[in-house]
Amino acid sequence: MKAKLKRFIEEALAEDMGWGDVTTSSIFRGNEEGQAFAVAKADLVAAGLEVFRDVFLCLDEALSVTIRKEDGARVAKGEILAEIEGNLPHILQAERVALNILQRMCGIATETRRYVDAVARTKARILDTRKTLPGFRILDKYAVAVGGGRNHRHGLSDGVLIKDNHIDAAGSIGEAVKRCRQQISHLLKIEVECRNLQEIQEALQAGADVLLLDNMSLEEMSEAVEMVQGRAPLEASGNITIENVREIAEIGVDFISVGSLTHSVRAADISLLVRKNS
Secondary structure: OHHHHHHHHHHHHHHHHOOOOHHHHHHOOOOOEEEEEEEEOOOEEOOOHHHHHHHHHHHOOOOEEEEOOOOOOEEOOOOEEEEEEEEHHHHHHHHHHHHHHHHHHHHHHHHHHHHHHHOOOOOOEEEOOOOOOOOOHHHHHHHHHHOOOEOOOOOOOOOEEEOHHHHHHHOOHHHHHHHHHHHOOOOOOEEEEEOOHHHHHHHHHHOOOEEEEEOOOHHHHHHHHHHHOOOOOEEEEOOOOOOOHHHHHHHOOOEEEOOHHHHOOOOOOEEEEEEEOO
Protein backbone atom coordinates (compact mmCIF):
# COMPACT_ATOMS: atom_id res chain seq x y z
CA MET A 1 0.00 0.00 0.00
CA LYS A 2 2.81 2.42 0.88
CA ALA A 3 4.57 1.67 -2.40
CA LYS A 4 1.35 2.30 -4.34
CA LEU A 5 0.79 5.60 -2.55
CA LYS A 6 4.39 6.63 -3.20
CA ARG A 7 3.96 5.98 -6.94
CA PHE A 8 0.73 7.95 -6.89
CA ILE A 9 2.44 10.95 -5.29
CA GLU A 10 5.44 10.73 -7.63
CA GLU A 11 3.15 10.70 -10.66
CA ALA A 12 1.14 13.63 -9.34
CA LEU A 13 4.29 15.68 -8.74
CA ALA A 14 5.68 14.79 -12.17
CA GLU A 15 2.39 15.78 -13.80
CA ASP A 16 2.51 19.17 -12.12
CA MET A 17 6.23 19.82 -12.53
CA GLY A 18 6.54 18.98 -16.20
CA TRP A 19 10.07 19.94 -17.32
CA GLY A 20 10.50 22.38 -14.43
CA ASP A 21 8.94 25.11 -12.30
CA VAL A 22 9.82 28.14 -14.40
CA THR A 23 8.28 30.59 -11.93
CA THR A 24 10.09 29.45 -8.80
CA SER A 25 13.40 28.88 -10.57
CA SER A 26 13.23 32.41 -12.01
CA ILE A 27 12.56 34.10 -8.67
CA PHE A 28 14.77 32.11 -6.28
CA ARG A 29 18.39 30.93 -6.30
CA GLY A 30 17.32 27.54 -4.91
CA ASN A 31 18.87 27.60 -1.44
CA GLU A 32 16.41 29.89 0.33
CA GLU A 33 14.83 28.63 3.55
CA GLY A 34 11.28 29.25 4.72
CA GLN A 35 8.18 28.08 6.53
CA ALA A 36 4.63 27.30 5.48
CA PHE A 37 1.42 26.80 7.42
CA ALA A 38 -1.64 24.89 6.20
CA VAL A 39 -4.55 26.92 7.59
CA ALA A 40 -8.24 26.05 7.60
CA LYS A 41 -10.25 28.85 5.98
CA ALA A 42 -13.52 27.27 7.17
CA ASP A 43 -14.63 24.71 9.75
CA LEU A 44 -13.79 21.18 8.56
CA VAL A 45 -12.93 17.61 9.51
CA ALA A 46 -9.25 16.78 9.04
CA ALA A 47 -8.31 13.91 6.73
CA GLY A 48 -5.21 13.06 4.73
CA LEU A 49 -2.58 14.92 6.70
CA GLU A 50 -0.06 12.08 6.48
CA VAL A 51 -0.47 12.02 2.70
CA PHE A 52 -0.08 15.81 2.70
CA ARG A 53 3.21 15.37 4.58
CA ASP A 54 4.37 12.62 2.24
CA VAL A 55 3.99 14.86 -0.81
CA PHE A 56 6.53 17.33 0.59
CA LEU A 57 8.90 14.59 1.74
CA CYS A 58 8.67 12.86 -1.63
CA LEU A 59 10.02 16.00 -3.26
CA ASP A 60 12.55 16.77 -0.52
CA GLU A 61 13.01 14.36 2.38
CA ALA A 62 15.05 17.03 4.22
CA LEU A 63 11.93 19.13 4.73
CA SER A 64 10.49 19.17 8.24
CA VAL A 65 6.72 18.60 8.34
CA THR A 66 4.81 18.82 11.62
CA ILE A 67 1.19 17.63 11.67
CA ARG A 68 -0.90 19.67 14.11
CA LYS A 69 -4.26 17.90 13.83
CA GLU A 70 -5.22 14.23 13.86
CA ASP A 71 -7.33 12.77 11.07
CA GLY A 72 -10.96 12.83 12.16
CA ALA A 73 -10.56 15.92 14.33
CA ARG A 74 -12.94 18.82 13.93
CA VAL A 75 -10.92 21.87 12.90
CA ALA A 76 -12.15 25.43 13.35
CA LYS A 77 -11.62 28.22 10.84
CA GLY A 78 -8.22 29.79 11.35
CA GLU A 79 -6.58 26.77 12.97
CA ILE A 80 -3.31 25.35 11.64
CA LEU A 81 -3.37 21.78 10.34
CA ALA A 82 0.33 21.38 9.57
CA GLU A 83 3.64 23.25 9.34
CA ILE A 84 6.45 22.79 6.84
CA GLU A 85 9.98 24.14 7.22
CA GLY A 86 13.03 23.95 4.98
CA ASN A 87 13.96 24.66 1.37
CA LEU A 88 11.53 27.34 0.23
CA PRO A 89 11.53 26.55 -3.51
CA HIS A 90 10.72 22.91 -2.75
CA ILE A 91 7.86 23.93 -0.47
CA LEU A 92 6.43 26.06 -3.27
CA GLN A 93 6.82 23.28 -5.84
CA ALA A 94 4.98 20.69 -3.72
CA GLU A 95 2.30 23.10 -2.52
CA ARG A 96 -0.38 22.56 -5.17
CA VAL A 97 -0.27 18.77 -5.24
CA ALA A 98 -0.26 18.56 -1.44
CA LEU A 99 -3.17 20.98 -1.11
CA ASN A 100 -5.21 19.33 -3.87
CA ILE A 101 -5.08 16.01 -2.03
CA LEU A 102 -5.65 17.48 1.43
CA GLN A 103 -8.55 19.69 0.34
CA ARG A 104 -10.31 16.80 -1.40
CA MET A 105 -9.87 14.41 1.53
CA CYS A 106 -10.95 16.97 4.12
CA GLY A 107 -13.94 17.85 1.94
CA ILE A 108 -15.05 14.22 1.81
CA ALA A 109 -14.54 13.70 5.55
CA THR A 110 -16.40 16.91 6.37
CA GLU A 111 -19.39 16.04 4.19
CA THR A 112 -19.46 12.48 5.52
CA ARG A 113 -19.55 13.77 9.08
CA ARG A 114 -22.56 15.93 8.19
CA TYR A 115 -24.46 12.84 7.04
CA VAL A 116 -23.35 10.74 10.00
CA ASP A 117 -24.46 13.46 12.40
CA ALA A 118 -27.78 13.77 10.56
CA VAL A 119 -28.67 10.11 11.21
CA ALA A 120 -27.39 10.01 14.79
CA ARG A 121 -29.43 7.89 17.21
CA THR A 122 -30.89 5.77 14.39
CA LYS A 123 -29.60 2.36 13.38
CA ALA A 124 -28.75 3.53 9.86
CA ARG A 125 -25.09 3.64 8.85
CA ILE A 126 -23.77 5.91 6.10
CA LEU A 127 -21.96 4.13 3.25
CA ASP A 128 -19.89 5.35 0.34
CA THR A 129 -20.01 3.91 -3.21
CA ARG A 130 -17.58 3.14 -6.04
CA LYS A 131 -18.29 6.58 -7.52
CA THR A 132 -14.79 7.78 -6.75
CA LEU A 133 -12.23 9.74 -8.75
CA PRO A 134 -10.11 7.22 -10.73
CA GLY A 135 -6.79 6.78 -8.98
CA PHE A 136 -8.08 8.31 -5.74
CA ARG A 137 -10.26 5.44 -4.51
CA ILE A 138 -8.09 4.44 -1.56
CA LEU A 139 -7.82 8.04 -0.40
CA ASP A 140 -11.50 8.81 -1.04
CA LYS A 141 -12.69 5.80 0.93
CA TYR A 142 -10.20 6.45 3.73
CA ALA A 143 -11.61 9.99 4.02
CA VAL A 144 -15.16 8.60 4.27
CA ALA A 145 -14.07 6.31 7.11
CA VAL A 146 -12.34 9.23 8.86
CA GLY A 147 -15.59 11.17 8.61
CA GLY A 148 -17.44 8.38 10.42
CA GLY A 149 -18.92 6.60 7.41
CA ARG A 150 -18.43 3.01 6.34
CA ASN A 151 -16.93 1.70 3.13
CA HIS A 152 -19.05 -0.27 0.69
CA ARG A 153 -17.11 -2.36 -1.85
CA HIS A 154 -13.59 -1.12 -2.57
CA GLY A 155 -13.81 -2.88 -5.90
CA LEU A 156 -15.70 -5.43 -7.94
CA SER A 157 -13.91 -8.35 -6.29
CA ASP A 158 -15.06 -7.52 -2.76
CA GLY A 159 -18.59 -8.82 -2.99
CA VAL A 160 -21.56 -9.52 -5.24
CA LEU A 161 -23.90 -6.65 -6.07
CA ILE A 162 -26.46 -7.68 -8.67
CA LYS A 163 -27.65 -4.48 -10.32
CA ASP A 164 -30.49 -3.78 -12.73
CA ASN A 165 -28.37 -4.41 -15.83
CA HIS A 166 -27.23 -7.77 -14.47
CA ILE A 167 -30.84 -8.72 -13.76
CA ASP A 168 -32.10 -7.65 -17.17
CA ALA A 169 -29.26 -9.46 -18.95
CA ALA A 170 -29.68 -12.65 -16.89
CA GLY A 171 -33.45 -12.67 -17.32
CA SER A 172 -34.53 -12.49 -13.69
CA ILE A 173 -33.34 -11.92 -10.15
CA GLY A 174 -33.68 -15.61 -9.36
CA GLU A 175 -31.50 -16.61 -12.29
CA ALA A 176 -28.84 -14.02 -11.49
CA VAL A 177 -28.67 -15.08 -7.83
CA LYS A 178 -28.54 -18.78 -8.78
CA ARG A 179 -25.62 -18.24 -11.17
CA CYS A 180 -23.71 -16.28 -8.55
CA ARG A 181 -24.28 -18.93 -5.88
CA GLN A 182 -22.86 -21.56 -8.22
CA GLN A 183 -19.68 -19.59 -8.86
CA ILE A 184 -18.68 -17.61 -5.78
CA SER A 185 -17.14 -18.59 -2.47
CA HIS A 186 -19.54 -19.41 0.36
CA LEU A 187 -17.86 -16.56 2.27
CA LEU A 188 -19.18 -13.88 -0.10
CA LYS A 189 -22.58 -12.28 0.39
CA ILE A 190 -24.98 -11.44 -2.42
CA GLU A 191 -26.69 -8.06 -2.52
CA VAL A 192 -29.49 -7.45 -5.00
CA GLU A 193 -30.62 -4.06 -6.28
CA CYS A 194 -34.42 -3.88 -6.14
CA ARG A 195 -36.42 -1.32 -8.09
CA ASN A 196 -39.84 -2.10 -6.63
CA LEU A 197 -41.62 -4.21 -4.03
CA GLN A 198 -42.10 -7.12 -6.40
CA GLU A 199 -38.34 -7.37 -6.92
CA ILE A 200 -37.84 -7.32 -3.15
CA GLN A 201 -40.06 -10.38 -2.86
CA GLU A 202 -38.20 -12.08 -5.71
CA ALA A 203 -34.84 -11.33 -4.11
CA LEU A 204 -35.96 -12.73 -0.76
CA GLN A 205 -37.23 -15.89 -2.39
CA ALA A 206 -33.96 -16.25 -4.29
CA GLY A 207 -32.00 -16.10 -1.02
CA ALA A 208 -30.32 -12.72 -1.38
CA ASP A 209 -28.31 -11.73 1.68
CA VAL A 210 -28.77 -7.95 1.39
CA LEU A 211 -31.37 -5.86 -0.44
CA LEU A 212 -30.62 -2.49 -2.02
CA LEU A 213 -33.66 -0.22 -2.32
CA ASP A 214 -32.93 1.63 -5.54
CA ASN A 215 -34.45 5.12 -5.91
CA MET A 216 -37.57 4.19 -3.99
CA SER A 217 -39.93 6.72 -2.49
CA LEU A 218 -40.25 7.07 1.27
CA GLU A 219 -43.55 5.22 1.10
CA GLU A 220 -42.02 2.32 -0.85
CA MET A 221 -39.09 2.09 1.54
CA SER A 222 -41.44 2.02 4.49
CA GLU A 223 -43.41 -0.81 2.87
CA ALA A 224 -40.13 -2.62 2.16
CA VAL A 225 -39.11 -2.49 5.81
CA GLU A 226 -42.51 -3.88 6.79
CA MET A 227 -42.33 -6.59 4.13
CA VAL A 228 -38.80 -7.80 4.93
CA GLN A 229 -39.27 -7.85 8.70
CA GLY A 230 -35.55 -8.10 9.36
CA ARG A 231 -34.96 -11.14 7.15
CA ALA A 232 -32.21 -9.27 5.29
CA PRO A 233 -30.39 -5.97 5.83
CA LEU A 234 -31.76 -3.09 3.76
CA GLU A 235 -29.67 -0.46 2.02
CA ALA A 236 -31.31 2.74 0.72
CA SER A 237 -29.67 4.26 -2.34
CA GLY A 238 -30.40 6.94 -4.91
CA ASN A 239 -31.38 10.59 -4.55
CA ILE A 240 -30.06 10.78 -0.99
CA THR A 241 -29.50 14.34 0.23
CA ILE A 242 -28.61 15.94 3.53
CA GLU A 243 -32.19 17.24 3.64
CA ASN A 244 -33.89 13.82 3.40
CA VAL A 245 -31.34 11.44 4.92
CA ARG A 246 -32.76 11.68 8.45
CA GLU A 247 -36.28 10.85 7.29
CA ILE A 248 -34.95 7.85 5.37
CA ALA A 249 -32.98 6.65 8.39
CA GLU A 250 -36.05 6.86 10.61
CA ILE A 251 -37.93 4.48 8.31
CA GLY A 252 -35.73 1.70 9.66
CA VAL A 253 -33.22 0.85 6.90
CA ASP A 254 -29.85 -0.49 7.98
CA PHE A 255 -27.61 1.37 5.54
CA ILE A 256 -27.78 4.48 3.40
CA SER A 257 -25.30 4.77 0.53
CA VAL A 258 -24.46 8.28 -0.64
CA GLY A 259 -22.61 8.61 -3.94
CA SER A 260 -22.23 12.37 -3.61
CA LEU A 261 -19.77 11.93 -0.74
CA THR A 262 -17.11 11.21 -3.34
CA HIS A 263 -18.45 11.95 -6.82
CA SER A 264 -19.51 15.53 -6.07
CA VAL A 265 -17.12 16.45 -3.29
CA ARG A 266 -16.60 20.10 -2.49
CA ALA A 267 -12.96 20.68 -1.62
CA ALA A 268 -12.35 22.03 1.87
CA ASP A 269 -11.07 25.61 2.00
CA ILE A 270 -7.42 25.38 3.06
CA SER A 271 -4.58 27.77 2.32
CA LEU A 272 -0.82 27.38 2.55
CA LEU A 273 0.71 30.53 3.99
CA VAL A 274 4.41 30.82 3.17
CA ARG A 275 7.10 33.08 4.60
CA LYS A 276 10.80 33.33 3.85
CA ASN A 277 13.27 33.10 6.71
CA SER A 278 15.12 36.36 7.28
